Amino acid sequence: MAIGTFQPSVEVKNQGSMLGLFSTDDILSGQVIFKLEGEIIAQPTRTSLQIGMNEHIEDQRIAFTNHNCNPTAFVYDGYLITKRNIKAGDEITIDYNLTEEIVTHPFICNCCGRIITGKNSTLYRNLLLWIYLHSSLLISSAKKGSQLR
Numbered sequence: 711m712a713i714g715t716f717q718p719s720v721e722v723k724n725q726g727s728m729l730g731l732f733s734t735d736d737i738l739s740g741q742v743i744f745k746l747e748g749e750i751i752a753q754p755t756r757t758s759l760q761i762g763m764n765e766h767i768e769d770q771r772i773a774f775t776n777h778n779c780n781p782t783a784f785v786y787d788g789y790l791i792t793k794r795n796i797k798a799g800d801e802i803t804i805d806y807n808l809t810e811e812i813v814t815h816p817f818i819c820n821c822c823g824r825i826i827t828g829k830n831s832t833l834y835r836n837l838l839l840w841i842y843l844h845s846s847l848l849i850s851s852a853k854k855g856s857q858l859r
């Protein structure tokens with residue numbers, strides 16, 4: 711780090727029942743929070759962040775960065791950057807639908823109630839819907855089948 715450059719500090723802490731990443735400094739909009747660091751792997755995990763085609767980084771801080779549809783930060787060119795002015799104590803969040811092609815563990819968003827599946831959300835959502843619909847059909851046909859025996 712060069713002398714004179716501002717490097718905000720962050721901490722992982724509990725918020726309700728969930729861990730999250732929080733700023734311990736006031737940071738202006740458009741500032742680098744940190745450079746992503748960690749192992750780059752080909753397959754996404756629950757804690758990784760997609761940085762390219764078949765490139766996912768396991769950053770220890772990003773692992774705790776929660777999703778928000780109106781996030782306080784975004785990822786650009788290997789850096790986590792503030793999207794707006796944030797205060798010390800604010801949670802640092804990103805939009806998983808912007809970073810991930812496919813979210814490995816889709817979930818219902820706390821803020822909007824939508825299912826968060828990644829960029830390929832339409833395709834993926836349709837696939838999940840198809841599996842859901844067909845699994846109930848399969849279950850009902852399995853029940854019919856068992857009644858015949």
Ligand SMILES: [Zn+2]
Pocket residue numbers: 778779780819820821822823824
């Ligand atoms: Zn949402």
